[in-house]
Amino acid sequence: MPFNRPIPPQKEPRKYGSGLATLVEAEKMMQIAILLPCAAFIGWLLGAWADSRLHQNWIATTGIIFGGVSGLVYVVRLVLHTKPRPTSTTVDGTEDSKSEKEQ
Numbered sequence: 001m002p003f004n005r006p007i008p009p010q011k012e013p014r015k016y017g018s019g020l021a022t023l024v025e026a027e028k029m030m031q032i033a034i035l036l037p038c039a040a041f042i043g044w045l046l047g048a049w050a051d052s053r054l055h056q057n058w059i060a061t062t063g064i065i066f067g068g069v070s071g072l073v074y075v076v077r078l079v080l081h082t083k084p085r086p087t088s089t090t091v092d093g094t095e096d097s098k099s100e101k102e103q
Contacts (some may be wrong), residue, residue, distance in 0.1 A: 030084060035078075036071045043067020 047063020050056070 028073075032075050032078065035075055036068065039071025039074070040067040045071070075102050 026042040041068050043063040044060055045063070046067075047060035050063070
């Protein structure tokens with residue numbers, strides 16, 4: 001009968017991440033905070049440009065709304081993508097996290 005090495009016990013993750021992990025999380029939060037106003041501002045700029053070219057008055061307001069909605073959609077997608085993946089327990093008692101292929 002061949003010798004099989006036992007599976008080592010899982011180490012508990014540290015409560016406090018490394019300095020680099022903290023900086024990455026801070027960068028993500030800053031990106032979310034800056035993204036919404038920038039999207040609305042860019043929508044306003046494009047709407048104001050279209051107002052001047054087409055001699056209308058309502059397109060700038062539509063640009064602000066469209067920019068805000070598109071920024072909000074991007075922020076929601078970003079938050080859902082960075083959320084930690086749930087782990088499930090398999091039949092043999094080991095933890096199995098979802099891979100990128102399954103999604």
